[in-house]
Structures are given as C-alpha cells and as structure tokens.
Amino acid sequence: MLVTREEMAFDFQGARLDPVKDKDVIVWAVQQFLYGEITGVQIGHWLYNAPDLESARFLARQAVEEFQHVGNFLRILEILGAPPDKATWSVRFLATGLMGGDWSEHVALEMALGEGLVLQAFYAMIDTVDEPEIVAILKRGVRQEERHVDFGEQQTRKAIAGRPALRRRLLGLALVSLWGVSRLEAFMKKRLPMDHPALKRLPDLVRHAVRIAELRLMRIGLTEVPISSLSAGRKLALIVEAYAGKLALGLLSWVLAVLLLPLRLVGLAGPKRLTDTYLSDPLIVRGGRLGPGAEDDPGDAGEQAGPGGTSAEHGAAARA
C-alpha cells in the first residue's frame, strides 16, 4: 500500500472496548461491516467489465475473500451472542448508492479510498476490542483488505496516467466522499458517550482517517499538493467539474446506447470484454501462459486459518 500500517495507526492511548460492557457498540459496528462485505456481490459487475485478465483474476479472488469475510463477521456476532441486523441508511447508501460509474471510479473511490477507510476501522477494532478470538479473525481479514486497497491504488495510477481530466474528476468525486466521512466527526461528538475512554476518541479517529485518505490520494497522484492546502473555491471547482463530467459522460453513453442499439442487437458495437480481447491480453501475450507468479498463492489456503480453524470452519460454525 502507498500508506503504511504505521502511518494509518491511531493512538487510542490504551483505551479498550469490553465485549460484555460495550457489547452494543461492537455489535452495531459488526452489523455495518457485515453489510459492507455482502456488497462483495458488486464485484460480479466489475469482473464482467474487467479491462484485462490480471484484473479479472484479482477480482475473482477478491470475491471469494469478501465472502470469507461475511463468514468472519457472522462468527464474531456469534461470539458476542448477537444476531445479524440491518445496517444503517447511511452505510447502505455509501456502500451501494455510491457504486462507481466506471472502472476508474471503482478502483479509485471504492477500492483505494473506500476500502482504505474501512481498513482503518478494522485496525481500530483490532487495537481496541478486548476479545482474543475476535481480534484474531479481524487480523486475518485485514491482510486481504490491504491487498484490495493496494490493487485500487495501483489501478488508479494506471487509469490516470496521461489523463489529467480524469484525474481531476476522480479527485472531485473523492472530495465529496471525504466531506461525507468528515461529517461523522460532529455526529459522533453529539451521540457518543464522551466519558468512555475508547468511544470519546472516535471523533479524532475520523479526523485521522480523513487525513490518511488525503495522503493516499496524494501518493496515488490524484493531487500534487496536499488537499488541506486547496482553497474552498478550488475544491468546489473540482467538484462541479467532476459532476458536470459525469453528467456529460452519462448523456453521451445514453445517446450512444440508443444509436447503436440495432448494431448491439446483432452482437456488434458492444463494449469490448475479455472474451474479445484475451488473445492480446498482456498476461497471455507473455508466453501464452499465466506464469509461475500468477499461480494460486500456496499461502492462501492458510490465509483464513487460525487457532480456531479455517474460515470454512468459522463460516460453518457461524451457520450452525
């Protein structure tokens, strides 16, 4: 990742969350995460639209991992003695309503930025929840989430290379997402018990997470100067340009869809997919095989295994 674990770390000053006394707040957080993992179904859309074989292989593996995480969070709820329940409106909107409009938006906003913010929340749980099995389950999951964020960062870099207008559009959209996240700080200050040693630190965690996300955007190359140094007018101009660009692209693709409908009905003029491009795909061109580096990682089988068994066992336990 372009931002290290050390940079992302937040100092809770030793404050902990007790699985019995603080059960309600931990359960609430896990129910939100569970919804986030279920949105792994959206990977099916991106797999169908993957630009190359390498990305398709990554997404196929990511889908498996996200559904392992569903099992992980069900197991955590079982440990806490709580049932799965609906996520809040805002989480459902952020995870589903703001789904990227194209590949560059998906990798930049959902994977690098969105999964980066969720990763920060997972680290916070690992650092505070005072229950060893829950922490062990979360630690196994974050290794995979780190790979998802890394993929998002690298793919965003690739997408924006030589495309300054796309770079500005993604930055404008990212600013809106970050503004939404930063609103949580004031909300938490009002709603959380400020006499609780861990919970009173959450507004500061939000501010830290936004600062880290801004650093990530800068290292990806979406901005050359720190976002904090951009004036309000410059930010507004970027946001207006981003949404105007989205609107123009949406209209253009609608017009093209109507005009090209007759051709598409007979299988012509549709978007190019891997079934059209695989023979010239870089992975295949490199000697006609995927190569040893692309083989399944032998460590994967144990990735989800821990003292309590494999993820399949965890999942089975959760379903039992």
Ligand SMILES: [Fe+2]
């Ligand atoms: Fe996940």
Ligand SMILES: [Fe+2]
């Ligand atoms: Fe993920």
